[in-house]
Amino acid sequence: MAPTRGFARPYWVALRYMIVATVTLGIVFPLAVLGVGQLVLPAQANGSMVTDADGTVVGSSLIGQSFTDDDGNALPEWFQSRPSAAGYDAAASVGSNYGPENPDFLAEIDARKAAISELEGVPVADIPVDALTTSGSGLDPHISPAYALLQVPRVAEARGLEESQVHDLVESFIQGRDLGYLGEPTVDVLRLNIALAAL
Amino acid sequence: METWLAVAQFATLALAIALIYRPLGDFMAHTFTSAKHLKVERGLYRVVGVAPDSEQSWGAYLRGVLAFSLIGVLLVYLIQRLQAVLPYSLGFPAIPEGLSFNTAVSFVTNTNWQSYSPDVTMGYTVQLIGLAVQNFVSAGVGLAVAIALIRGFSRRSTGTLGNFWVDLTRGTFRVLLPLSFIAAIVLIAGGVIQNFSGFTDVTTLTGGTQSIPGGPVASQEAIKLLGNNGGGFFNVNSAHPFENPTPWTDLFEIVLMLAIPFSLPRTFGTMVGDKRQGYAVLAAMGTIFVVSLAALTTFEIIGAGTGPMAAGGALEGKEQRFGVAASALFGSTSTLTSTGAVNSMHDSFTSLGGMMTMFNMMLGEIAPGGIGAGLYGMLVIAIITVFIAGLLVGRTPEYLGKKIGPREIKLASLYILTTPVLVLLGTALSFAIPAVRADVEGTSIWNPGLHGFSEVLYAFTSAANNNGSAFAGITANTPWFNTALGVAMLLGRFIPIVFVLALAGSLAAQGRIPVTAGTLPTHRPQFVGLLVGVVVIVVALTYFPVLALGPLAEGLQ
Numbered sequence: 153m154a155p156t157r158g159f160a161r162p163y164w165v166a167l168r169y170m171i172v173a174t175v176t177l178g179i180v181f182p183l184a185v186l187g188v189g190q191l192v193l194p195a196q197a198n199g200s201m202v203t204d205a206d207g208t209v210v211g212s213s214l215i216g217q218s219f220t221d222d223d224g225n226a227l228p229e230w231f232q233s234r235p236s237a238a239g240y241d242a243a244a245s246v247g248s249n250y251g252p253e254n255p256d257f258l259a260e261i262d263a264r265k266a267a268i269s270e271l272e273g274v275p276v277a278d279i280p281v282d283a284l285t286t287s288g289s290g291l292d293p294h295i296s297p298a299y300a301l302l303q304v305p306r307v308a309e310a311r312g313l314e315e316s317q318v319h320d321l322v323e324s325f326i327q328g329r330d331l332g333y334l335g336e337p338t339v340d341v342l343r344l345n346i347a348l349a350a351l
Numbered sequence: 352m353e354t355w356l357a358v359a360q361f362a363t364l365a366l367a368i369a370l371i372y373r374p375l376g377d378f379m380a381h382t383f384t385s386a387k388h389l390k391v392e393r394g395l396y397r398v399v400g401v402a403p404d405s406e407q408s409w410g411a412y413l414r415g416v417l418a419f420s421l422i423g424v425l426l427v428y429l430i431q432r433l434q435a436v437l438p439y440s441l442g443f444p445a446i447p448e449g450l451s452f453n454t455a456v457s458f459v460t461n462t463n464w465q466s467y468s469p470d471v472t473m474g475y476t477v478q479l480i481g482l483a484v485q486n487f488v489s490a491g492v493g494l495a496v497a498i499a500l501i502r503g504f505s506r507r508s509t510g511t512l513g514n515f516w517v518d519l520t521r522g523t524f525r526v527l528l529p530l531s532f533i534a535a536i537v538l539i540a541g542g543v544i545q546n547f548s549g550f551t552d553v554t555t556l557t558g559g560t561q562s563i564p565g566g567p568v569a570s571q572e573a574i575k576l577l578g579n580n581g582g583g584f585f586n587v588n589s590a591h592p593f594e595n596p597t598p599w600t601d602l603f604e605i606v607l608m609l610a611i612p613f614s615l616p617r618t619f620g621t622m623v624g625d626k627r628q629g630y631a632v633l634a635a636m637g638t639i640f641v642v643s644l645a646a647l648t649t650f651e652i653i654g655a656g657t658g659p660m661a662a663g664g665a666l667e668g669k670e671q672r673f674g675v676a677a678s679a680l681f682g683s684t685s686t687l688t689s690t691g692a693v694n695s696m697h698d699s700f701t702s703l704g705g706m707m708t709m710f711n712m713m714l715g716e717i718a719p720g721g722i723g724a725g726l727y728g729m730l731v732i733a734i735i736t737v738f739i740a741g742l743l744v745g746r747t748p749e750y751l752g753k754k755i756g757p758r759e760i761k762l763a764s765l766y767i768l769t770t771p772v773l774v775l776l777g778t779a780l781s782f783a784i785p786a787v788r789a790d791v792e793g794t795s796i797w798n799p800g801l802h803g804f805s806e807v808l809y810a811f812t813s814a815a816n817n818n819g820s821a822f823a824g825i826t827a828n829t830p831w832f833n834t835a836l837g838v839a840m841l842l843g844r845f846i847p848i849v850f851v852l853a854l855a856g857s858l859a860a861q862g863r864i865p866v867t868a869g870t871l872p873t874h875r876p877q878f879v880g881l882l883v884g885v886v887v888i889v890v891a892l893t894y895f896p897v898l899a900l901g902p903l904a905e906g907l908q
Contacts (some may be wrong), residue, residue: 162418165516166419169516169519172399173488174484176524177483177523182483182570185532185573186545188536189546192536193540196541197546199544199546201553204556211561214592215592216592217557219556243470245470245590246586249698252659252701252905253657258657261662281662282666282671284663285668286667287590288587288668288669288678288695289590291591293592329598330602334363335673338671342556346556
């Protein structure tokens, strides 16, 4: 084997190396992961899809949905997700990227405060922070337990259900912190609403 | 409460790193010093035409690095330009020239700056055979250069540093590939997707439609973090629930980012035959990491600023499942390594919190820094440190038995000057050239006022340091930013590598001077303190004025 020298030689080696790397790392590796994922963990590998009571796929438990009318007004019979810069368009994830002093950001917080206060009939001071801010992904599937519980009376009234029944449902959907201390407690809004519809 | 949760999550992370440090560090040392080639490796060397046992001078080693990277840029450029005719492209057209250049450079330099939104730009084929391949091999290149510098210290009176192709192969195929495979499977278990389904249209509960994306995400996610690349499969990166579904996958991803950079000091200590030297470097890295993390976490928990105070907390741009503490830990880790992945939007951090992410990159990404690059960056600072210590006591400086003479100091000084010049020049030019300024202010900047300046400063800091994260409100897909950031990434990656390999060559050529009573011990707390001091002073003096124009001014309003 000739030693690696000469001006053009490393480029020729590099080109051949990249072809081998492309096949092994760019094709074989992801296909191997695909094979194991699809065989051993198919539900997760395919997006943790969830079905309604009839067995129809209505979304992914990991991807948030909006529960508003076409004008963006909250539908009172559903638990509401967090505000979203992406409008829960799962094909185009995006955050607001508002800086902390951006006047548009301040205006949106004020508008949300007014809207939520009116919808839920609660004082502005009782509204939790996740209800007033957009998530990083624009697809956040979760709200805080506080925001879910805040919505119980309004949802119960809109559906003609006992408040205690809806309250118990929310309680059963509260997911604590991982290992008791990682992250924050959450409620998966889509799964909660599916169960709500089945009540 | 919030503080204690932050402390508990940090303690878990520290424990994980402590458990990984020795086995992974020693495994890498063995990988790069073993004389044995695996059978498949011999096959690879035959196919590509490399004599694996031939040693290279620093010049030959460097020519290998540059040739390999140039071919990489050309290939990734070509693949993007051909997207329209490639399979599994989801109907996306070819990537335009300027963006293709920026993206090709970005992934080859281990930066993974993304001027584009992948959700609506990149099909599966480009992501897999273009971008993800570079995620592996650009990390392999960084690792190889660090190993070459270690050999500069460990070898005596020789003209050679090893063989680039062998180091690249071992780092990529023995270290990164198996770890990535395991990590990808763990991520799938947590909910990260791995399929080729394209978009699945579902009818939502309220009767609307939602297009749920598919894709080979887990395989890309694993190497994105392990190789300190950071380029997301989706626009919002690790904030996307399909990239990072739960708090425990979040912590796992943080461990992946830190595993190799924090273990490399062990590799270094083992290879130079004095493990205490590795612990000293680790201690300096760890000290800076902890202090910086504490500062960023505190700023975010306090949640100062008009917006966060109006909302009742700094949760804008953050996911409910992570909350403030886990977002601060991820942001710190991503910018203290050269990863650039995000699980929350740095643009929406509090002013001082956002400043910390910038400051972390400005430190030169050495605590622990990017794969390989963090260690070689820290060793260059160590050389500066022994030089300053030598001046104080009036002795010729030495480090690990090597004399630090004028040539070594010149190379180290040029190394630490390179990125600040690129950052400050790029930012200044964005506002100094009238036509560019009009475009930057009219098209690119998203947030008004001081924060808009910070977006531009962040972009050049990220590009020149090969981080890749952004104050993502900025619209960077413009001729100016695609070009200027592309150039900053190229020069910010390869000029320092030239100096490091030249330094390695000049160190390897030296013999070993014996330790005497006058030798400055470089494994004691005193040296660790000096090292940390030099890092902070060099950076603070360089960047303080420009930080005062942006985030600092905004935070102190």
